[in-house]
Amino acid sequence: MASSKVGSIGEYIRDQRQRAKISLRQLAEQAGVSNPYLSQVERGLRKPSAEILQQIAKGLRISAEVLYVQAGILTERDVETDVQEAVRADLALTERQKQVLLDIYDSFRKENALEEEGPASPEAVNPREEAS
Structure with a gap:
């Protein structure tokens, strides 16, 4: 599992979203979170819970554990x-x-x-x- 050391979980999510060529709105819809909330997560204004990270991981089609590591929940x-x-x-x-x-x-x-x-x-x- 590659762990590109990005500055924050929000930056990592944005990077993964852009690599997947998914708009912020599309990811928000797929993850079941609001567009403004996801935007705030990506900009580092909100710290998502493990449950929200799991939903975002599903939307990005990546392992939730990868996001947990980036967020510091898991090593x-x-x-x-x-x-x-x-x-x-x-x-x-x-x-x-x-x-x-x-x-x-x-x-x-x-x-x-x-x-x-x-x-x-x-x-x-x-x-x-x-x-x-």
Whole structure:
């Protein structure tokens, strides 16, 4: 789960809404909250409850846990642990399938962490060129 560190939960919601190409009015309607209220959340004037965050997450079609982490309700570690525990507890999966899922999950998290860091500098890619 990528956690782009945006300044506030409102900025994060606005960013997700814009990425999804949804208007403020559309998201408000899909989330079942008023347009003015959602606008105030995005501008940082209101702090939404966990219930409202869940509704907004449904409207954005993202995990509520992602919004909870951004809002400081959950830590990213809590969410990661929950995912791992859920996979390990699934009786319908073999041990091999569980391990493959956990490996894929871990690789996605690492890939997203690298994307957040941005492109590597040329020196970091090939430090020998600098020394030559």
